[in-house]
Amino acid sequence: MDMPKPNPTILARKSQLLDRLASFLPPEALIHDPAETRAYECDGLTAYKCPPLAVVLPASTAEVSETLKICNDMGVPVVPRGAGTSLAGGALPTEDSVIIGVARMSEVLETDYDNRFIRVQTGRTNLSVTGAVEEDGFFYAPDPSSQLACAISGNIAMNSGGAHCLKYGVTTNNLMGVTMVLMDGTVTEIGGAHLDAEGLDLLGLICGSEGQLGIVTEATLRILHKPEGARPVLIGYDSSEVAGQCVSDIIKAGVLPVAIEFMDRPCIRATEAFAGAGYPDCEALLIVEVEGSDAEIDEQLETIMDIARKHDPVELRQSSSDDESKRIWLGRKSAFGAMGKINDYMCLDGTIPVNELPYVLKRIGEMSKEYGLDVANVFHAGDGNMHPLILFDANKEGDLELCEELGAEILKLCVEVGGCLTGEHGVGIEKRDLMLHQYDPPDLEIQMAVKDVFDPKWLLNPAKVFPLASSDTRRIAAE
Amino acid sequence: MKALAPTSEAELAEMVASASEPLRIQGGGTRPIGVPVNGQPLTTSGLSGVNLYEPGALTLVVQAGTPVAEVRKTLAAEGQRLAFEPMDHRGLLGTTGEPTIGGVFAANVSGPRRIQAGAARDFLLGVRFVDGQGQVTRNGGRVMKNVTGYDLVKLMAGSYGTLGVLTELALKVLPASHHTATITLSGLDDSTAVTALSRALGSPFEITGAAHRQTGDGPQTCLRIEGFEKSVAYRAGQLRTLLADLGTAEIETDPDANATLWQDIRDVACFHDGPGDIWRLSVKPSDAPGITAQIDGAEALYDWGGGLVWLRVPQDTGADTIRTAVNATGGHATLIRGNRAGGVFQPLSPPVAALQDGLRARFDPRGILNPGLMGRAA
Numbered sequence: 001m002d003m004p005k006p007n008p009t010i011l012a013r014k015s016q017l018l019d020r021l022a023s024f025l026p027p028e029a030l031i032h033d034p035a036e037t038r039a040y041e042c043d044g045l046t047a048y049k050c051p052p053l054a055v056v057l058p059a060s061t062a063e064v065s066e067t068l069k070i071c072n073d074m075g076v077p078v079v080p081r082g083a084g085t086s087l088a089g090g091a092l093p094t095e096d097s098v099i100i101g102v103a104r105m106s107e108v109l110e111t112d113y114d115n116r117f118i119r120v121q122t123g124r125t126n127l128s129v130t131g132a133v134e135e136d137g138f139f140y141a142p143d144p145s146s147q148l149a150c151a152i153s154g155n156i157a158m159n160s161g162g163a164h165c166l167k168y169g170v171t172t173n174n175l176m177g178v179t180m181v182l183m184d185g186t187v188t189e190i191g192g193a194h195l196d197a198e199g200l201d202l203l204g205l206i207c208g209s210e211g212q213l214g215i216v217t218e219a220t221l222r223i224l225h226k227p228e229g230a231r232p233v234l235i236g237y238d239s240s241e242v243a244g245q246c247v248s249d250i251i252k253a254g255v256l257p258v259a260i261e262f263m264d265r266p267c268i269r270a271t272e273a274f275a276g277a278g279y280p281d282c283e284a285l286l287i288v289e290v291e292g293s294d295a296e297i298d299e300q301l302e303t304i305m306d307i308a309r310k311h312d313p314v315e316l317r318q319s320s321s322d323d324e325s326k327r328i329w330l331g332r333k334s335a336f337g338a339m340g341k342i343n344d345y346m347c348l349d350g351t352i353p354v355n356e357l358p359y360v361l362k363r364i365g366e367m368s369k370e371y372g373l374d375v376a377n378v379f380h381a382g383d384g385n386m387h388p389l390i391l392f393d394a395n396k397e398g399d400l401e402l403c404e405e406l407g408a409e410i411l412k413l414c415v416e417v418g419g420c421l422t423g424e425h426g427v428g429i430e431k432r433d434l435m436l437h438q439y440d441p442p443d444l445e446i447q448m449a450v451k452d453v454f455d456p457k458w459l460l461n462p463a464k465v466f467p468l469a470s471s472d473t474r475r476i477a478a479e
Numbered sequence: 480m481k482a483l484a485p486t487s488e489a490e491l492a493e494m495v496a497s498a499s500e501p502l503r504i505q506g507g508g509t510r511p512i513g514v515p516v517n518g519q520p521l522t523t524s525g526l527s528g529v530n531l532y533e534p535g536a537l538t539l540v541v542q543a544g545t546p547v548a549e550v551r552k553t554l555a556a557e558g559q560r561l562a563f564e565p566m567d568h569r570g571l572l573g574t575t576g577e578p579t580i581g582g583v584f585a586a587n588v589s590g591p592r593r594i595q596a597g598a599a600r601d602f603l604l605g606v607r608f609v610d611g612q613g614q615v616t617r618n619g620g621r622v623m624k625n626v627t628g629y630d631l632v633k634l635m636a637g638s639y640g641t642l643g644v645l646t647e648l649a650l651k652v653l654p655a656s657h658h659t660a661t662i663t664l665s666g667l668d669d670s671t672a673v674t675a676l677s678r679a680l681g682s683p684f685e686i687t688g689a690a691h692r693q694t695g696d697g698p699q700t701c702l703r704i705e706g707f708e709k710s711v712a713y714r715a716g717q718l719r720t721l722l723a724d725l726g727t728a729e730i731e732t733d734p735d736a737n738a739t740l741w742q743d744i745r746d747v748a749c750f751h752d753g754p755g756d757i758w759r760l761s762v763k764p765s766d767a768p769g770i771t772a773q774i775d776g777a778e779a780l781y782d783w784g785g786g787l788v789w790l791r792v793p794q795d796t797g798a799d800t801i802r803t804a805v806n807a808t809g810g811h812a813t814l815i816r817g818n819r820a821g822g823v824f825q826p827l828s829p830p831v832a833a834l835q836d837g838l839r840a841r842f843d844p845r846g847i848l849n850p851g852l853m854g855r856a857a
Binding site: 113115137138169170172173188193195197199203207209225248249292293295384418419421426427431435438439442443447449450452 | 533538557587593594600610616618620621622623624629630631632633634636642654656674677680681682683685707708709710714717762764765783786787810811813825827832834835837838853
């Protein structure tokens with residue numbers, strides 16, 4: 001993975017930069033000792049590491065603004081960081097960059113149940129947003145798997161989703177307003193506690209822009225009342241094609257489950273060995289969950305089970321208790337841990353149109369044989385977001401490279417059938433160089449022109465998202 | 480002036496590239512919102528038709544000039560619908576012609592189901608458009624989750640043709656509901672009505688419409704629920720109990736009566752006839768009654784639990800009066816019908832205005848796409 005070479009001028013002016021930052025930041029907010037900056041050398045994509053020049057941990061929007069003004073003035077690249085759980089290298093620093101981490105900014109600023117919103121500082125973790133309102137029966141809907149650890153700032157940067165987004169949407173559908181600091185230090189307010197912000201939809205643009213347009217320090221988020229209850233059904237088939245057809249038929253019938261999860265045989269076997277959830281050994285397993293009152297759940301599950309039966313399932317198990325629901329979800333929730341126990345693995349994040357599922361699974365099976373690497377599949381079937389897990393041996397010479405090659409081939413396949421390179425993890429550095437497989441140069445050019453408007457010197461997270469060769473003129477001109 | 484009416488994306492791109500004067504971009508021309516553009520009309524109505532429909536994947540790919548009615552018909556044949564319930568502006572604005580799907584997204588037009596399902600922009604998965612230089616660009620795709628690069632799809636929604644001319648749209652659609660019920664409380668004042676709507680929206684009973692309107696028989700506060708039969712009956716009963724201290728609820732389950740009622744709310748039917756300026760306010764629901772009370776002679780229709788306020792005010796009411804009332808609490812106001820002298824759209828804060836101007840300059844460096852439309856009247 002190539003990253004731009006550090007700018008020697010910036011490295012030479014390190015002490016001047018630190019002096020300027022120390023002039024207004026309290027000592028605990030500025031880290032530059034190499035032993036301590038190492039904690040920030042990577043995010044959840046640990047294959048690539050580089051310690052930053054310094055780390056700033058502000059306690060307020062004003063401190064973020066001051067820090068950015070100085071970095072902008074001195075031409076120092078800035079890498080925004082939430083909780084550092086990005087799986088795409090979105091928070092990977094360079095040697096000549098300053099990390100601005102919002103982890104210390106985690107306050108709830110306002111809770112309003114009448115108008116159904118919560119306003120928080122964006123270092124707050126996803127799950128603790130729900131934590132702040134759940135005693136009163138409310139929740140924040142987007143639920144990325146990392147929700148215990150990941151920060152709202154990162155959720156906004158990556159437009160995070162989760163298992164329940166089939167019904168509730170992803171971050172962009174639940175974000176009402178932000179306070180954002182531009183690279184030159186300007187503090188902007190976009191949107192608020194009302195729906196559909198005025199002017200061009202800048203909120204929609206910022207969401208998913210991977211920290212390249214500004215640093216979001218506060219967010220107004222939509223909260224919803226929790227449903228009365230939820231219950232899953234487990235359906236097993238001996239053909240992934242039939243399972244795919246069942247998903248499609250459920251959706252066509254007018255039922256909108258909150259989650260439809262899919263696991264293939266390699267994944268089922270691995271999780272059974274690990275968690276012993278009692279799953280059948282079949283080719284494809286679906287977990288479909290619906291919400292509502294008991295009577296509503298019964299009605300929806302009846303429809304779903306009727307559809308499932310028509311496709312001749314090898315297993316059809318409706319949960320009848322909380323304990324049984326937990327067991328149905330246990331295997332799915334243990335899937336990533338189970339695979340990790342067997343082997344090293346790389347987790348992909350491609351999205352496909354749901355009806356292409358059987359073809360894509362078949363092709364992945366063939367490619368897996370071709371490359372001699374096993375692939376297990378677990379994904380959100382309702383919205384076509386796949387997470388093929390490629391197993392490899394990190395200690396075996398050349399295995400990682402082979403795995404990366406297969407990963408790229410699978411993502412290209414997703415694009416070929418009408419899908420995209422990333423459904424929820426983001427581009428970061430990981431998929432940066434694949435972007436031209438999904439977009440033509442003019443499509444990327446106009447996206448880069450957007451960054452020109454927000455960050456004319458290309459200092460915010462500059463070497464991410466766009467292939468280096470596409471963005472180099474802009475980045476070099478900025479130096 | 481005769482309108483340019485391209486019949487293909489390539490022809491449209493060529494027309495924009497070779498244009499030497501400003502263009503007035505429109506779909507069916509049924510939503511003349513904003514400051515009228517002095518330029519050559521260009522209509523997308525020649526770009527029409529469904530390119531791809533996959534009911535099992537809940538996706539539809541359609542050309543921008545396709546009539547909304549045709550989209551609805553295509554979806555209805557498979558038991559599906561546009562979940563965001565786009566408003567038809569013809570009754571309110573006295574326009575004729577055929578609303579197009581491109582026009583719906585260009586103005587980000589959503590209806591009562593906005594509070595539960597989301598806005599038009601939430602259902603737009605991918606776009607193709609021609610920018611101000613005549614360059615064809617695409618963004619997004621046709622899958623529901625996509626974080627590949629910047630989300631220009633959202634940016635294009637609600638940009639009123641100022642960043643590019645939409646040519647093709649990929650949409651997420653949803654199954655139509657099987658049953659509908661409306662729970663109506665009569666005679667509540669504005670403030671109590673918004674309390675009732677907020678209480679219902681803060682319940683687990685999945686409200687898909689929450690409005691307060693004036694009728695010949697006095698005010699009515701209406702809550703809509705949709706879904707399977709037993710579920711609708713159960714939730715209607717729960718809501719009646721939840722609101723019992725505020726009044727006795729009537730429950731309407733007739734499909735035709737429900738369709739008419741919510742279409743009237745969606746299209747603001749109560750203000751179709753008679754004089755007066757029409758404003759559309761997006762505010763925090765609990766602020767709505769206070770704002771309305773500050774404006775002399777204002778009549779209001781509250782949708783979205785009070786978050787969307789339709790105001791009819793006397794013709795000489797200045798924009799400043801409306802904006803002062805809204806600015807005090809946050810939110811924004813758009814003039815939909817009436818004297819444009821005070822500006823149509825909410826003035827933006829200087830940093831946001833600078834970003835918006837910057838984006839327009841990049842997408843349309845020659846300033847030929849609907850110039851002036853989102854600005855103040857001359």
